[in-house]
Amino acid sequence: MIAMDLMHHSSCFLLPTIPLQRRPSLTTAQLHVCADGGANRLYDEMPLFFPQEDASDVRRRYKPDVIKGDMDSIRREVLEFYASLGTEIVDKSHDQDTTDLHKCVTYIRDSASGLDKSNLCILVVGALGGRFDHEMGNLNVICRFSYMRIVLLSNDSLIHLLPRTYCHEIHIQTSVEGPHCGLIPIGTPSKSSTTTGLQWDLNNTAMEFGGLVSTSNIVKEEKVTVQSDCDLLWTISIKKL
Numbered sequence: 001m002i003a004m005d006l007m008h009h010s011s012c013f014l015l016p017t018i019p020l021q022r023r024p025s026l027t028t029a030q031l032h033v034c035a036d037g038g039a040n041r042l043y044d045e046m047p048l049f050f051p052q053e054d055a056s057d058v059r060r061r062y063k064p065d066v067i068k069g070d071m072d073s074i075r076r077e078v079l080e081f082y083a084s085l086g087t088e089i090v091d092k093s094h095d096q097d098t099t100d101l102h103k104c105v106t107y108i109r110d111s112a113s114g115l116d117k118s119n120l121c122i123l124v125v126g127a128l129g130g131r132f133d134h135e136m137g138n139l140n141v142i143c144r145f146s147y148m149r150i151v152l153l154s155n156d157s158l159i160h161l162l163p164r165t166y167c168h169e170i171h172i173q174t175s176v177e178g179p180h181c182g183l184i185p186i187g188t189p190s191k192s193s194t195t196t197g198l199q200w201d202l203n204n205t206a207m208e209f210g211g212l213v214s215t216s217n218i219v220k221e222e223k224v225t226v227q228s229d230c231d232l233l234w235t236i237s238i239k240k241l
């Protein structure tokens with residue numbers, strides 16, 4: 001039998017930041033990349049977190065490093081505002097075969113700008129809870145880049161891939177996530193998946209889309225373990241404040 005490497009997962013990025021900082025925790029990221037129309041949301045919504053402050057000051061403080069995409073959704077005023085602050089604009093309007101998220105992931109993967117990639121994790125905010133074709137496109141990106149750690153986030157859920165080549169230990173941050181969770185074989189049927197720490201554990205269980213998938217499961221322990229013969233999507237609910 002071949003011993004498999006262990007991969008640890010922890011959503012500690014969801015934990016509140018030190019109150020003194022008074023900043024959303026994602027500001028600690030090394031690189032901030034907006035996918036096309038995502039820049040409109042940053043521009044429109046960041047000032048809402050700081051209603052007492054001048055909107056332009058807030059936007060300057062939360063400036064993206066890069067905006068990349070096919071540029072069919074970003075508003076001109078938003079593009080010009082961030083470009084004037086030095087944001088790098090990567091216009092890929094000629095590429096209509098990959099999504100803007102795909103374009104952004106390749107930017108981060110191929111970026112050589114002093115980014116520490118040893119423990120790289122990409123958090124994708126606003127990735128869920130909108131148009132279904134966009135959501136499916138985003139899931140496809142995490143399957144396509146299965147060798148990278150990419151987490152899709154909304155206000156309600158978090159999703160990432162558990163590659164079949166590892167045993168997984170998921171450390172549950174019970175103050176901010178759970179208890180609802182799911183394990184879904186999205187690409188290929190699984191002949192055997194085994195878990196611990198769930199209300200309905202899998203025990204060498206077969207799963208396939210169109211057959212049995214594990215949705216509406218419940219986390220029962222602070223550590224969940226998963227092992228499978230195929231890549232699985234892991235999803236867990238995010239608690240409301």
Ligand SMILES: Nc1ncnc2c1ncn2[C@@H]1O[C@H](COP(=O)(O)OP(=O)(O)OP(=O)(O)O)[C@@H](O)[C@H]1O
Binds near residue numbers: 102
């Ligand atoms: N409602 C949504 N739900 C989930 N993800 C989204 C949503 N809207 C945008 N995204 C993500 O943000 C990226 C940029 O969004 P944008 O609105 O610029 O897409 P777009 O290129 O205009 O797409 P389309 O041409 O299909 O309308 C998308 O590739 C997708 O990953």
Ligand SMILES: Cc1ncc(C[n+]2csc(CCO)c2C)c(N)n1
Binds near residue numbers: 096099
């Ligand atoms: C088979 C196939 N289906 C859809 C598209 C369209 N498309 C896919 S990604 C993208 C860019 C969105 O920003 C567009 C327009 C395609 N090219 N090929």
